[in-house]
Amino acid sequence: MINKLVEKIKQTHAPIVVGLDPMLNYIPEHIQKAAFAECGETLEGAAEAIWQYNKGIVDATYDLIPAVKPQIAMYEQFGIEGLKAFKKTVDYCKSKDLVVIGDIKRGDIGSTSAAYAVGHLGSVQVGSKSYVPFDEDFVTVNPYLGSDGVKPFIEVCKENKKGLFILVKTSNPSSGEFQDQLIDGRPLYELVGEKVAEWGQDHMGDDYSYIGAVVGATYPEMGKVLRKVMPKSFILVPGYGAQGGKGADLVHFFNEDGLGAIVNSSRGIIAAYKQEKYASIGAENYADAARQAVLDMIADIDGALQNR
């Protein structure tokens, strides 16, 4: 799957991923109205609105981008119905040949991590039959429990040619509270980064490992260091745009080959129609606004990579 991701990035010249994190207040009124007319102001109605909204964005952008990243929390908050919309979104994106990164940030002790891995990246056995429950291509994993919380995910990736992005340095303001603590003079996130590199070494695609890392766009200097600590790991970079990161800040997340990172934007694309810059496109045409925002993001990042 890492090979497919690399291939698609080369084809599209777009090392970016669209974060499908549909808050209800991002969803244009006409979509909400139609969904509520059909299903009422219910969890099912919310799920239908999310699904229609996502479908519009995917249809308008899938030819420009290699990957999407649905954030499962935004679906899980609507319970079972929300999770159905998550599954429907994953399946639809895969039918459009997009690489799907499930932003699930799971992580637990061994047998429990194995259950998450099977549910999201593998197949589960029921009697003599086997089923593929959620079927993302990559998922994000929290490393706090150490190797035996991560390795069951790696095993399932190996069997199913899937991949991981492990949280190393997150994009949020208080990420430093624990992640930046110094251990023998070096921050915890570097230690986690070293582990990611170690796990990744044994699990290589053609040029890159299928064990990647998450490093926030909001911490470019740390990204520069971590790039060197994990030379063969793809870095998933959240925090572009709405959270503050800019194209020029991001060049050091990439290797000299122009690869090795994939930058996420969620709100900046899916709710682009709410920005002054795209307001003239109008809420009815939110998907066109998303497409324009994708084009602008590609130009920003590709431009920065060309100029470095």
Added chain:
Amino acid sequence: MINKLVEKIKQTHAPIVVGLDPMLNYIPEHIQKAAFAECGETLEGAAEAIWQYNKGIVDATYDLIPAVKPQIAMYEQFGIEGLKAFKKTVDYCKSKDLVVIGDIKRGDIGSTSAAYAVGHLGSVQVGSKSYVPFDEDFVTVNPYLGSDGVKPFIEVCKENKKGLFILVKTSNPSSGEFQDQLIDGRPLYELVGEKVAEWGQDHMGDDYSYIGAVVGATYPEMGKVLRKVMPKSFILVPGYGAQGGKGADLVHFFNEDGLGAIVNSSRGIIAAYKQEKYASIGAENYADAARQAVLDMIADIDGALQNR
């Protein structure tokens, strides 16, 4: 909710929680057969088997115990159908007046943690209506992202009188890989424990805070230290029984008042019928075996507390 938990522990003299972590291979054949006869060897069939199995255990033990802890991964691995069984289990346990600790180990950046919190502990708004999606009483939270990943959970707890158990020192063999790293001579888990105490101080029930911690039974010496670091936090202690912890090892997780900790056992209770000790009870009567295992666990822990 912390007051209710304390009250129920006092009533039952049982500072224990039954982990409802139904692996399919724990479920007696007669239940699997009946479920597959009804629904086929499908995800729905697996979910039905899980539900019937859980119901049997809850019916046989609810009068003895204050709380249950369903591990969501064991349901999520069966996709949407599995998550329906999770929800059904939560609801049924609440109807039996049990305190429900959702072992979900979520944690993300602010707005995303807020979505998880709303989905599991609060209510979500859809147009003019509001819904309660999963409705656990407590959930477990991963602290790797720092304060702004945890605080949205605390806010929702405050509004809804719910509670948290934050991962401090987990029970698994490799938990020390990051959690034990020394920062100015003190392990990371102590630093996390201090933060839990700090968050907890401002969010008190009558005697204990509704912000608790997870500390594995497998690390009793660390439990002793952490007990003092977080005097007002309840400690959820996994790893009893199957993972290796024993009653006598656990006394230091408790305060002098005999409170302050709640010890989880999963496999040791729900699959007790598979142990030599309870084998004579038989797989058909797995729920009676679970009841006996609960009684033995209470005697072990209560005995250890009386003898200290």
